[in-house]
Amino acid sequence: MEKLSETELLWGKSRRELEKIICSEPVIGWEGEAISSLGDIVWSSSVILHEQYTEEESKRHLILFPLHLLILAVDDEKNKFIYQGLLPLSGISIKPSTENTFEITGSMFDSRIITCSDSEEFRIWMAHLPRRVKKASIYRPHKQQKLSVLVPCDEVWKRQELEKYLLQNPINGWEGTPIQHLGDIIYLSMVKINVAHSEIFEERIMILFPDDLIMLSTDEQKTIVQYEGRLPTQSIRALERSARVGHLEFEITGNMMEPVKVSCAKPGEYKKWFFHLQKPDCNTNTLPSHGQLPPKPPKKTKSCRY
Template identity: 50%
Template sequence: MRSCHMEEMSEQYIVLFPFQLLILSMDHMKKMFIYQGLLPLAGMSVRDVPSDTGCMFEVTGPMIESRIISCLSPAEFHIWVLSIQRHIKMANAHCPAHPSNIIPFLVPCDEQWKKQKLMKHLVYTTILKWEGKPIQHLGRIHYLAMVQVAYASMGDFEERLLVLFPEDLVFLSVDRERTGIVYKGKLPLAGIQAKEKSAVLGRLEFEITGSLMEPILVACSTAEDYEKCLFYLQKPEQNLDTVTVQPPPMVPKKSLHR
């Protein structure tokens, strides 16, 4: 299997459930499976991919990255294509609402019920360009807020979803059409500090600093978001002495477009 941004195939195992396609890899040294993703079948499409073996097909959908799957034999190829197509029809019948329709209702997440719903949605949806440990393994989400961020070297603010986990701060963005969520970076809480910049009404800003990263200015839209973000981000201060042994942070990516 390979995703749209990869050139080489990698060995994966796929498990077909009624409404999802589970992707696993194998750690041959430890003899254990490793979770690689869970793709929703509702809204998914399947097409043959021309190849010398004739055993390749592509799965794609509104909330997932395109993936090319190469089967070991023509027999397996036909079984998988037919099975996935049949389960897609079942999933569409049971989930008539388009998977992407939920995001416009939840973003901006300016009410508590929206935050709670979006927290649950993030755990089960596909986040484009996700890197590292699966989001399900980061622990329980402590808080979520829609904020504006700016880097020290760039004056313009960009909209971001700021998601606080027990040990990590994750940055996500939502595309212009409000149909997909994209991974933008992750910072270990033990390696960063949050400093108040301004608590004046209309300027609820704080700054995130840390080693091996440039300062990030965060502007909140509500006093609650400002206070909760600072509360969770300032708690790890007792761990700052160990910052030198932390791995380099996956610094949130800069972009000219959301």
């Protein structure tokens, strides 16, 4: 492995030199804490990634950390790396495929087929990756204790850390587009909701993306996140349903769905949710006036079509 680490890999640089660049220089599209915070690099190499549905192939650089697999695109013209994804090892499975090829699958992302440059690279990946996945899975219950600290996310730093947690850890029952591909998180908070005519409010983590409103729940011990559903933002809107002091409630309505009543814990959260989910082009008088929470009861006006 010593010889492989010193072999030129990209741009006339060795594997070790590239690893130093990744951990010390900016990676296009990377946000949050420094990549070096992921720990020591176990192994890295350039591979070919096969998209299962588009059947396209692209050059990628994989970096294995103790608990994560970092995927970077390669810009050979500018000698730059571009962030493509960060997979938590505790949520993936590894399956050797054809010659020098293996498949990565997980509940939060589409499967990825990876082809190594030669049999030696493949051997090293198969020596390290399955073992690290197993270790990460054993370590995962201890990592999940972090969730109990972040929920409820009643402080700014907790909200910020919870965003990172949800983007980097498996979500039970997740369906559709991986959460990392939904775009930037616009707003997130803990709310209580009830559906239709139910009188029972249930606690949810509500996350607003540009095109989707995501609902998640946690178990009683606050160790597991469960997917509860999503609503397309273009087909929903918020209506004021709270006219009594101390009741910070609004209703989410839309075509082909039962109304969802949302109860917020703090006035600031109510204002932000209502601001983001209202439809200003609808003449419903639902925008709360500055400094007044909850706002006055809405006037009876014409409903807005979707």
